[in-house]
Amino acid sequence: MGRSQETFGKKELEKKRLKKRKDKEEKKEERQANSSKGKALEDMMAYIDENGNIVASPPDPNKKKVINSEDIIVGVQKQEDIVPVDVIRNGVVSFFNEGKGYGFIKDLQSQESIFVHINGMVGQIKENDKVTFEVEKGPKGLNAVNVKKAI
Secondary structure: OOOOOOOHHHHHHHHHHHHHHHHHHHHHHHHHHOOOOOOOHHHHOOEEOOOOOEEOOOOOHHHOOOOOHHHOOOOOOOOOOOOOOOOEEEEEEEEEEOOOOEEEEEEOOOOOEEEEEHHHEOOOOOOOOEEEEEEEEEOOEEEEEEEEEOO
């Protein structure tokens, strides 16, 4: 008599494959038994209550709020252009590099540092000069323009 060609490892692999197939079939049958297909529409509906929570029961008609469609604002309201009261400001030049053509002015009222470029000046200025200027919004913040030495 000859020996069987199946080794212990091959038998174990075959057992694992059969067990895996059996488990897969059981899961498939369980999914089919518990599936939601064929349920009525009312069983699948979900509602939102007055607090925004999802619930299974329809909302109470007594708690219904009436909202006028004219009151609903879609988008962002346009902001009115705010005209500054004090257009011309006073300040002191805290730093100015004549070689590179830029510096900073410290506003006397708000104590903020405002960038100034040589193109925004009317006359020559140097550090610690008192100046009058207007403020313009630039890409990186506020810029001082029409910078003049205060008299």
